[in-house]
Amino acid sequence: MNRLAVAAVAIAVIGAVTAPFLLKSFGIYLISMWAVLTVAAIGLNLTLGYAGQISLAQGAFVGIGAYCVGLLTPAGVPYFVAFACAGLLCFGIGWILGYPALRVQHHYLAFVTLAFTTLVFLVLRNEEWLTNGIYGINAIPRPTLLGWSANSALNFYFFSLGMLIAISLATWWLLRSPWGRAFAALRENPIRALSLGLDTRRYTLMAFAIGSSLGGLSGALYAPLVQFIEPSSFALGLSFNLLLMVIVGGSGFFFGPFVGALIAVLLPEWMRIAQGYYLIVYAAMVMMLMAFCPSGILGLIERAIKAAAARGSPAARELSAEEAGP
Amino acid sequence: MNAVLEVSKLRKTFGGITAVDGVSFEVRDGEILGIIGPNGSGKSTLFNCVLGQLRPSSGEVRVDGKPTTGMRPCDLNRLGVSRTFQLLQVFPQLSVRDNLILAGQEHQGSMVSRLFGRTDAGLGDAVGRMIAFFRLAHLADEPAGALSYGQQKLLDTAMAFMAGPRLVLLDEPAGGVNLTMLGDLRDRLQAYHAERSATFVVIEHQMEFVMALCTRVLVLAEGRIIAEGAPQDIRRNPTVIEAYLGH
Numbered sequence: 001m002n003r004l005a006v007a008a009v010a011i012a013v014i015g016a017v018t019a020p021f022l023l024k025s026f027g028i029y030l031i032s033m034w035a036v037l038t039v040a041a042i043g044l045n046l047t048l049g050y051a052g053q054i055s056l057a058q059g060a061f062v063g064i065g066a067y068c069v070g071l072l073t074p075a076g077v078p079y080f081v082a083f084a085c086a087g088l089l090c091f092g093i094g095w096i097l098g099y100p101a102l103r104v105q106h107h108y109l110a111f112v113t114l115a116f117t118t119l120v121f122l123v124l125r126n127e128e129w130l131t132n133g134i135y136g137i138n139a140i141p142r143p144t145l146l147g148w149s150a151n152s153a154l155n156f157y158f159f160s161l162g163m164l165i166a167i168s169l170a171t172w173w174l175l176r177s178p179w180g181r182a183f184a185a186l187r188e189n190p191i192r193a194l195s196l197g198l199d200t201r202r203y204t205l206m207a208f209a210i211g212s213s214l215g216g217l218s219g220a221l222y223a224p225l226v227q228f229i230e231p232s233s234f235a236l237g238l239s240f241n242l243l244l245m246v247i248v249g250g251s252g253f254f255f256g257p258f259v260g261a262l263i264a265v266l267l268p269e270w271m272r273i274a275q276g277y278y279l280i281v282y283a284a285m286v287m288m289l290m291a292f293c294p295s296g297i298l299g300l301i302e303r304a305i306k307a308a309a310a311r312g313s314p315a316a317r318e319l320s321a322e323e324a325g326p
Numbered sequence: 327m328n329a330v331l332e333v334s335k336l337r338k339t340f341g342g343i344t345a346v347d348g349v350s351f352e353v354r355d356g357e358i359l360g361i362i363g364p365n366g367s368g369k370s371t372l373f374n375c376v377l378g379q380l381r382p383s384s385g386e387v388r389v390d391g392k393p394t395t396g397m398r399p400c401d402l403n404r405l406g407v408s409r410t411f412q413l414l415q416v417f418p419q420l421s422v423r424d425n426l427i428l429a430g431q432e433h434q435g436s437m438v439s440r441l442f443g444r445t446d447a448g449l450g451d452a453v454g455r456m457i458a459f460f461r462l463a464h465l466a467d468e469p470a471g472a473l474s475y476g477q478q479k480l481l482d483t484a485m486a487f488m489a490g491p492r493l494v495l496l497d498e499p500a501g502g503v504n505l506t507m508l509g510d511l512r513d514r515l516q517a518y519h520a521e522r523s524a525t526f527v528v529i530e531h532q533m534e535f536v537m538a539l540c541t542r543v544l545v546l547a548e549g550r551i552i553a554e555g556a557p558q559d560i561r562r563n564p565t566v567i568e569a570y571l572g573h
Contacts, residue, residue, distance in 0.1 A: 177440060178441075179440065179441055181424055185420075189417050189418075192415035193417075195408075196432065196489075199400050
């Protein structure tokens with residue numbers, strides 16, 4: 001990373017750390033939700049933005065992760081064990097869901113994953129013996145870390161933020177390794193990749209499994225945040241919302257999900273000044289963005305920096321050399 | 327001399343059409359074998375069957391005496407068989423350097439060691455040498471999609487050589503390349519051949535290119551081999567002339 005990008009990240013981290021002290025409890029809840037959903041969006045960005053495999057199942061994995069923690073922690077399982085279980089379970093299910101992606105692509109794959117989301121929703125709603133059906137699960141406890149309780153809204157926000165940072169660093173590492181290049185090869189030209197010795201089957205399944213397991217980890221943070229989960233939170237709407245975050249932020253940009261989740265979580269709330277029309281205004285803004293900049297907000301910023309570099313500003317030229325998104 | 331590649335009685339049918347009709351040949355260690363033939367004579371289908379992109383209807387393929395019929399392209403590549411494509415196949419949004427690292431990284435260590443190893447999979451020096459060898463140094467950090475057609479063709483060829491293969495199959499390397507670039511490409515192929523004593527199989531339409539580069543030529547027409555020999559003999563062979571000029 002060059003200096004400008006480091007500075008931007010540093011400012012964002014300082015902003016994320018100071019923000020809760022300036023907010024009331026609902027504001028803190030919202031930025032906690034941002035941190036939690038960003039984890040799921042990072043996972044989807046890995047599957048879709050880097051490896052090029054569309055998935056409308058990310059919301060279902062958030063649900064599986066949330067129910068995993070919601071069922072295990074009240075039964076006395078330590079939170080971090082339940083957290084790891086959520087990740088591993090979603091890794092396994094994501095691996096299996098990757099098999100259709102070996103046969104179908106694009107909108108066909110979107111339908112396969114959409115059907116999976118519906119299936120998970122039906123299981124959560126109908127299998128009352130396990131999930132308590134439409135009554136949901138309430139009073140999910142918040143974790144305690146070496147005597148430090150994440151029970152207050154402020155503490156839970158910092159807990160979520162810490163998890164987000166840890167998961168981001170792990171994802172950064174993964175994408176910087178030869179695996180990241182292999183995922184990009186799947187997106188760009190799978191036939192050529194195969195002829196260069198790349199086991200495209202294994203990498204495709206890996207992209208699905210890792211992306212899904214991040215969905216599960218996000219769910220494992222979601223359950224103690226809201227402390228009450230019920231099936232309809234994890235219906236198709238959430239999967240579409242996560243897809244929106246990835247695309248609005250900038251699919252295939254590392255920081256795309258952070259920006260996209262911020263917009264998808266906060267913008268509808270800010271728009272409340274438009275009263276009854278706030279969702280209409282929000283939807284119109286999303287449509288405008290998609291029509292004029294399909295590469296998302298970070299794509300827009302990259303374009304602006306490139307234009308500035310073309311005019312000869314040395315600082316901008318330095319920044320445009322970085323952030324090699326698609 | 328040993329045969330690097332043996333193809334015996336290979337057949338490939340699509341519905342009622344027989345694209346490759348019982349082709350047998352072998353490629354000897356260190357030679358540059360040219361395969362020529364009119365459009366639709368089955369050259370590319372033959373390549374795709376040999377390389378595992380298509381499953382042959384019958385027949386057998388052996389690499390270094392080992393049966394490889396129906397093997398996946400990625401496994402075949404790890405045995406040291408590499409290829410280029412008739413239509414350009416690079417990774418347009420990745421830099422030239424990343425294209426080349428990608429072409430070699432799956433031959434370095436295991437999937438797990440690559441995850442925890444270096445970003446360039448330890449290929450930095452090898453990529454630097456390959457970039458210099460193909461004279462792409464000034465373009466190393468450009469996205470491959472920004473290169474001219476001829477430059478992408480050079481990159482495509484360089485990628486096929488990245489893993490140090492013993493056998494390289496080149497599908498129309500000269501197609502759509504201008505004369506200057508063509509001279510460059512031939513020069514680089516000959517230099518690599520001399521340096522590494524690698525074995526090449528070249529499918530090509532451009533006669534001059536084949537005559538200058540290849541040590542032996544096979545002629546394919548309607549899915550069968552109709553002639554075989556040294557380049558200068560093939561040029562005078564009446565069967566070949568008829569196949570090319572039609573009836």
